[in-house]
Amino acid sequence: MSAYGANPGRSGHRFSSETAQAVYKSREQCAELFGAEPENTVFTLNCTHALNFAIKGIARNGCHFVASDMEHNAAIRPIYAAAEHYGGTVTLFEALEDEEQTVWNAERAIRSDTCALVCTAASNVIGLRTPIRELAALCRRKKICFIVDAAQGAGTLDLQMSDGINILCAAGHKGLYGPMGTGLMITDGKYPLNTIIEGGTGSASESLVQPDFMPDRFESGTINTAGVIALGAGAEFVRRRGTAVILSHELDLCERFCAGARKNGKIRLYNEITRENADKYAPVVSFNIEGLNSSDGAAQLSRHGFYMRGGLHCAPLAHRKIGTLDGGTIRFSPSVFTTAQEVDLLIRELGIITR
Amino acid sequence: MTHFIRELTFIMNNMNVYIKSFTLAEKARGHLARNGFRCIIERTSGGGKGCGFNLRIWVSGREAAAEVCALLGQMGIACDIPR
Numbered sequence: 001m002s003a004y005g006a007n008p009g010r011s012g013h014r015f016s017s018e019t020a021q022a023v024y025k026s027r028e029q030c031a032e033l034f035g036a037e038p039e040n041t042v043f044t045l046n047c048t049h050a051l052n053f054a055i056k057g058i059a060r061n062g063c064h065f066v067a068s069d070m071e072h073n074a075a076i077r078p079i080y081a082a083a084e085h086y087g088g089t090v091t092l093f094e095a096l097e098d099e100e101q102t103v104w105n106a107e108r109a110i111r112s113d114t115c116a117l118v119c120t121a122a123s124n125v126i127g128l129r130t131p132i133r134e135l136a137a138l139c140r141r142k143k144i145c146f147i148v149d150a151a152q153g154a155g156t157l158d159l160q161m162s163d164g165i166n167i168l169c170a171a172g173h174k175g176l177y178g179p180m181g182t183g184l185m186i187t188d189g190k191y192p193l194n195t196i197i198e199g200g201t202g203s204a205s206e207s208l209v210q211p212d213f214m215p216d217r218f219e220s221g222t223i224n225t226a227g228v229i230a231l232g233a234g235a236e237f238v239r240r241r242g243t244a245v246i247l248s249h250e251l252d253l254c255e256r257f258c259a260g261a262r263k264n265g266k267i268r269l270y271n272e273i274t275r276e277n278a279d280k281y282a283p284v285v286s287f288n289i290e291g292l293n294s295s296d297g298a299a300q301l302s303r304h305g306f307y308m309r310g311g312l313h314c315a316p317l318a319h320r321k322i323g324t325l326d327g328g329t330i331r332f333s334p335s336v337f338t339t340a341q342e343v344d345l346l347i348r349e350l351g352i353i354t355r
Numbered sequence: 356m357t358h359f360i361r362e363l364t365f366i367m368n369n370m371n372v373y374i375k376s377f378t379l380a381e382k383a384r385g386h387l388a389r390n391g392f393r394c395i396i397e398r399t400s401g402g403g404k405g406c407g408f409n410l411r412i413w414v415s416g417r418e419a420a421a422e423v424c425a426l427l428g429q430m431g432i433a434c435d436i437p438r
Contacts, residue, residue, distance in 0.1 A: 009377040009408075012398030024381040039378045204375050206405025213376050 007222055009202040019225060026232025027215070030176075033235045034168060034186055035160040042185040042218040043228045047151040048074040050169035050185035053218055054147045055118060056082050057193030058167075063088040063115040066106060066144075068095040068130060070123040070318040075149045079118060088115075092317070095123075097280045099131035107138055116145040121153030122282030125318035125329065126271040127254075129157065129282055136164025145191045152282050154184075155238045156247040161188050175246075176238060177336075178231030181224050187214070197221075246336045250283030253334040253343050257285055260347030266290035266354035270322045270329055286322070286329035289353060294328040297353075301330070304349050308332060370420055372410040372427070372434065373399065380408040383430060387412060390426055392419075 006015035008023045024038065031041040044050040051074050055065075059082040067079055069092045083090050093105040106117060117139050122129045132148060139146035147167045150159055155175020159168060165188070172182025187193070198210040199220030211217050238246065254273040261267040270286040289297040298310030311328040312319050319325045334343070374380040380396045387394050387410075394412040414420050424434035 009398075016398070017396065020377055021381065024378060027378065038382055039376070202406060203377065204405050204407065205400070211375070213379070215378055216376050 005225070007202075008225055010222075022229050022232075023223070023225060026229050026235075029232040029235045029239070030184055031186070033176075033239050034154075035162050036168075036186045036188075039214050040187045040189055042187075042215040043223050043231075044169075044183040044185050044218075045181055045224065046173070046183040047149065047169050047171035048183075050183045051075050051118075051147070051149060052078045052196060053185050053193065054167045054169055054187075055079055055116070056196045058116050058145050058147070058191055059083075059086050059088065059194075060115055061086050061088075062113055064111055064113045065090045066109045066114055066117045067092055068106075068119050069093065070095055070125065070128065070315065070321055071118065071120055072124055072149060072151065072318075073314045073316070074151065075118050075120065075147075076317060088113075095119075095128060095130055097128065097277065099134060099280075102131055103134045103138055106135055107142075110138075110142050110144065114142070114144050116147055118147045118149065120149040120151070121157055121159060122284070123315070123318050124152040124284060125286050125313050125315045125331065126322060127152070127273070127281040127284035128271065129153070129280055132159065132165065133163045139166070140164055152284065156243055156250060156282055158243050161186065166190055167193075172227065172231040172234065176231060177234035179227045182227040182231040184231075185218065189214070193218075195220075241336065247283065249336060250334050250338070251278045251281070253338055253340065254278075254281070254283045254285050254332070256340060256343045257332050257334075257346065260344070261285075261287060261350065264347070264350055264354055267350055270324065283334060285332040286324070287332065288324070288327070288329055289350065294324075294330050298330050300353055301346075301349065306346050306349060368413060368415045370412045370414050370423060372412065372432075373407055374410055374432070375407045377408050379430075379432070380410050383410055383427060383432060386430055387423065387426055390422075392423055392426070 006019050008020035027038045027041050031038045055078040063086050065079045079090055091109040093109040095102050119130050136146050145166045148165045150168050150170040154170035168186045170184045172178030173180040195210050197220050201211055201216040203216050204211045258272045261269055268288045273281050294310035298308050308330050310330045384394050392412055394410055397409045399409045400406045412423055414423055427434045
């Protein structure tokens with residue numbers, strides 16, 4: 001901001017050019033992480049913003065959407081809104097640890113009027129992963145658009161556009177270690193998308209019509225420049241560390257937490273991550289403390305220096321799936337910076353709370 | 356991609372390629388630079404084309420220009436050497 005913080009691509013002076021190049025570098029860094037082209041990598045304000053672009057962009061009259069039974073509101077709300085607007089319908093399929101059954105459930109939900117299958121890469125409540133490659137193959141066979149909500153998976157799961165994903169949406173502030181107010185929509189260019197926001201792009205300004213070229217088509221107005229440049233640094237950090245290394249570290253911590261919590265008879269775990277099932281899960285564990293609702297439990301932990309989210313996590317479908325729609329859960333979701341010692345301290349604190 | 360290129364001029368020792376999108380211009384600049392061609396991006400808004408970007412490429416001779424066009428072609432950017 002202090003060195004060259006001008007509006008990128010809007011002017012010809014040095015500061016604008018330098019900022020534009022810094023934004024491009026960030027775009028390249030983010031694109032590389034997912035095996036995408038920079039021009040198909042759109043910066044958004046968050047994953048919700050990206051999902052709205054994708055879902056409402058693909059929607060047509062009578063469009064039938066298919067989605068899993070554990071989608072975040074960031075996906076399911078625009079799906080229902082688009083269906084209502086276009087006179088379409090929505091079918092949810094059950095996602096399970098059994099990947100073959102999950103794909104079978106998805107296939108049974110698809111109809112001749114289905115235009116898109118929207119699926120989270122992993123639930124933000126119970127961490128259950130979906131079989132992305134297999135679902136992508138299914139969508140390819142059925143000739144429908146495959147949209148992935150990668151908010152919980154980006155930065156830990158190895159998600160590549162070459163897996164067959166048509167549109168990938170990600171949050172900048174979770175596993176990509178970027179700031180809040182950033183996100184990504186990455187496309188493979190196969191499905192043209194209508195726009196839901198039009199405006200100045202600093203390009204083709206003589207035209208009163210939104211550009212048809214990417215990424216400008218979806219980047220109207222001044223972008224969150226400082227945030228985007230920081231997001232690029234986060235993506236580069238993840239690329240250097242390696243998603244496999246990050247995932248392994250975080251899953252180890254989840255196993256450690258589950259093992260410790262299991263010994264405490266007053267902690268209820270809703271998804272137990274063990275060495276045997278770790279490949280089915282992203283590093284997220286939902287739990288509750290006996291006698292406390294999730295918000296009170298999270299508040300108690302916060303008073304002792306452990307900051308976790310309690311409640312429904314904007315994912316009522318997932319909570320309905322595990323029977324916690326009434327009170328929600330507390331979510332344990334370690335980062336690459338969390339240590340085993342911190343997990344042990346958390347277990348000890350839970351022991352004190354439940355004594 | 357052909358609509359990105361509106362004008363290609365060859366003057367003395369450089370070529371000018373008009374590109375609508377900064378992202379594509381920067382991608383092209385990097386691709387050319389990796390292949391030994393120095394170029395800069397200039398913002399332009401004249402000539403009835405609206406706002407866009409001029410890729411000024413340092414090149415000497417038609418053979419080099421042809422190589423530049425081939426490199427841009429690898430990115431899906433159509434490029435014709437002026438007669």
